[in-house]
Amino acid sequence: MDFRLSDDQEALRRGMRELLAARFGPEALRAAVDGAETAGAEAAGGVAGEGTAGERAPGARTAGGGGPCRGVVDRRLWRELGEAGFFALRVPEAAGGVGLGLPEAVLVFEEAGRALLPGPLVATHLAATHRGGDGAEAVPGAAEGRAVVTALEPDGAPLVEHWADADAVLVPEGEGVGVAAPGVVRALPVRAVDPLTPLHWVSGGRPAAVAACGAGAGVLCREAALLTAAQQLGSAWRTLELAVGHARTREQFGRPVGAFQAVQHLCAGMLVRAETARAAVYAAAVTGDEAETCAAKLLADEAAGANARDCLQVHGGMGFTWEAEVHLHLKRAWLRGSQWRTAVAAEEQLAEALLSPRL
Amino acid sequence: MELAYTAEEEEFRAGLRAWLAEVLPALPPRPDPLDWPARRAYDMGWQRRLYDAGYAGLNWPKDAGGQDVTPTQQLIFLEETEAAGAPYVGAGFVGLLHAGPTIAAEGSPEQRARWLPPILRGEQVWCQGFSEPDAGSDLAALRTRAVRDGDSYVVSGSKIWTSHAEVADWCELLVRTDPEAPRHAGISWLALPMDAPGVTVRPLRTLAGSREFAEVFLDEVRVPVANRVGAENDGWRVTMVTLSFERGTAFVGEVVACRRTLRLLAGRAKENGRWDDPVLRRRLGRLHAEFTALWRLIQWNVSEAAHARRRGGSGVPGPGGSVFKLRYSHARQELYDAAADVLGPGALDLDEEWTRERLSSLSYTIAAGTSQIQHNIVAERLLGLPKGR
Structure with missing residues (x-):
């Protein structure tokens, strides 16, 4: 048994961290937020149509009554992620993919969460991973980052992310998962709390599938929960890093605030949450177990949400500003916490699992 | 990121299981927990059996009479002995986990010869x-x-x-x-x-x-x-050489036991109708996540210790054990608070084992370094924050 990362896994993670640092560092994050804000304001003012930064999906859709619903996905970056193997990571090498597994996917999603990379990463990765029965791609171009894919959840709220950017949408139905074109159902834009994750309220029933995704609904939901948890974990590390960095340098009463136990204990608690969540997330990636995935999602949601709050607290007044990065982590953590197994669902499922005889 | 055990590790596990199956039915009945001389005799008797079977001093160096097994094998030993219902180290704790390793690391040849063998053989407490x-x-x-x-x-x-x-x-x-x-x-x-x-x-x-x-x-x-x-x-340095033993693998058996208790709690709640309360169910569900993660955290820390040992280190867990201890001591208290919820009025009855465990769980956030001290250790030694005040 060696639970640590292998050398190859360390290298993969380092590579993804370097790629994201170069292409989506804190300044790019800030620019993306500003861009989304501007686009939102223009759309709200009645200016519809073209995007403001980078390439946009052709024909950003509006449906229902007004409001911003512009996309935020940077298509060029999306293709670069595709070229780096982010989406084709688990596609077999024979089919042109990288041929790695869930543990590796968890590592790159952890890095994406750390950088707050926007876009429907999970659905696009899953659409690329699970081909149809005949070996055909469920969504052509997903693996290369040429297509942007979002997903509806089976029993979740009818909120769907990145609708305006999506070329296709995964629709779990019963045991299977269909692929549908977005835009054929009524979707009302929501003024989303996370500035980099536009949300639509799908109110006109589910779109009819035009193709099939190779994964069953159970597998899709479990993997989506795990990869969402991985992003939460990355976010939890990042807010810990931000808090510790601030506590070391910000001085009050003639010393760094990190010399005060009240602040130290907040930071220590953040590390405990992140390390506990990491153990759960990595274990679920290795075992693929349903209950372990619930545990991973529950603990990673907790780590991301609570660490962002503590990070905010450590930053004092600055933490409450738009300028500080921390609110973006908190808002994204709230969003991800609502996706692919809420705390209620995970806890109920874990409770039920206690009654089943151990395998 | 590998949770499977090697063939060698599985062989160790199989040998241990076979031995436990043979020796446990022959053990005398457990002593009255309030009868210390009887507890000493029982615990020392178990240690003698371990010694005769070659399982004494697993984590001790060979030249101190130990087995010098890997941290992973220690983990397997603690997991299997608890799962089989074998006795815990008990009165042998300080000798085997503190004083012995200290003497092994820092004692003179005469001191090692004088004190170590009686600890391993279960003769001295x-x-x-x-x-x-x-x-x-x-x-x-x-x-x-x-x-x-x-x-x-x-x-x-x-x-x-x-x-x-x-x-x-x-x-x-x-x-x-x-x-x-x-x-x-x-x-x-x-x-x-x-x-x-x-x-x-x-x-x-x-x-x-x-x-x-x-x-x-x-x-x-x-x-x-x-x-x-x-x-x-x-003496300060001599002591610190082995003090972190207590925060390393010392709780492995307890986590195994807590996971079993959690299942028993769910079963009891199902029987007595408390299961219909969604608040209780969710609480037990969260504890399930908690103890699942704690077990994986142990495997993570053991993997780190094994890696450090392969590179010439001591294999003694470092301050990472503080993270585990903080989370575990709190989770254990939550577990027995939830047990009280399942028991209802039985939570006030000292004849209920879970009521007694609830009381003793209160020591966990204090003994072997309070949670507050552990937070200080994590902040200063793992996060590199300035020395606190």
Whole structure:
């Protein structure tokens, strides 16, 4: 048994961290937020149509009554992620993919969460991973980052992310998962709390599938929960890093605030949450177990949400500003916490699992 | 990222299982938990069986009579013995996990030959004389004085929270040998024979009603200088060599037991109707996540320790054990609070095992370094924050 990362896994993670640092560092994050804000304001003012930064999906859709619903996905970056193997990571090498597994996917999603990379990463990765029965791609171009894919959840709220950017949408139905074109159902834009994750309220029933995704609904939901948890974990590390960095340098009463136990204990608690969540997330990636995935999602949601709050607290007044990065982590953590197994669902499922005889 | 065990590790597990299946049915009945001499006899009997079967001192070096197995094999041993319902280390705790490893690392050849074999064979019990009434979390404030007089030290002072003191043969004792030196630099480590004249043991009753530990009073007790391990005034370093043992794999068996208890709790709740309460169900569901993660965290820490050992390190868990201890001690208290919710009025009945466990769980955030001290360790040693105040 060696639970640590292998050398190859360390290298993969380092590579993804370097790629994201170069292409989506804190300044790019800030620019993306500003861009989304501007686009939102223009759309709200009645200016519809073209995007403001980078390439946009052709024909950003509006449906229902007004409001911003512009996309935020940077298509060029999306293709670069595709070229780096982010989406084709688990596609077999024979089919042109990288041929790695869930543990590796968890590592790159952890890095994406750390950088707050926007876009429907999970659905696009899953659409690329699970081909149809005949070996055909469920969504052509997903693996290369040429297509942007979002997903509806089976029993979740009818909120769907990145609708305006999506070329296709995964629709779990019963045991299977269909692929549908977005835009054929009524979707009302929501003024989303996370500035980099536009949300639509799908109110006109589910779109009819035009193709099939190779994964069953159970597998899709479990993997989506795990990869969402991985992003939460990355976010939890990042807010810990931000808090510790601030506590070391910000001085009050003639010393760094990190010399005060009240602040130290907040930071220590953040590390405990992140390390506990990491153990759960990595274990679920290795075992693929349903209950372990619930545990991973529950603990990673907790780590991301609570660490962002503590990070905010450590930053004092600055933490409450738009300028500080921390609110973006908190808002994204709230969003991800609502996706692919809420705390209620995970806890109920874990409770039920206690009654089943151990395998 | 690999959770599967190697063929060698599985072979170790299979051999252990077979031995446990053979030896456990032949064990005498468990002693009354309040009868310390009986507990000592029982625990030492188990240690002797381990010794005869080659399982004594698994984590000790070979030249100290140990088995020097890998951290992963230690994990397997603790997991399997708990799962099989085997006895815990009990009265052998200090000898096997603190004093023994300290003597193995720092003792002279004569000292090792004198003290280590009886620990491994289950013949002698050690206790720990570290904390004092005025030196708890701030251990370096200890004041028990040892004054050199010829070939002996004359020791006076008092120690507290000493487990197994009533049945111990030896005490690993920290004393102040130089009151003028900076406080960490004036401490020495002595092996105190508990039957020496001037040693008085007064049991302390815990809030759970049991006598788990004691105060030890030392009134001009003569301890031979030959009983000092390490150099005079070097006792702080000698002690720190092995102190983190307690926060490493010491809780493996308990986590295995907690996971079993959680399933029993769910079963009991289903029987008595408490299961219909979604608040309780969700609480148990969250604890399921918690103990699943704690088990994986142990495997993570053991993997780290094994890696460090392969690179020439000691294999002793570092401050990472503090993260585990913080989370586990809290989770254990939550577990037995949830048990009280399942029991309903039974939570007030001391004949319910879970009620007694709920009481004893209160010590977990205090013993072996309070949660507050653990937070300090994490903040300063793992996160690199400035020294606190």
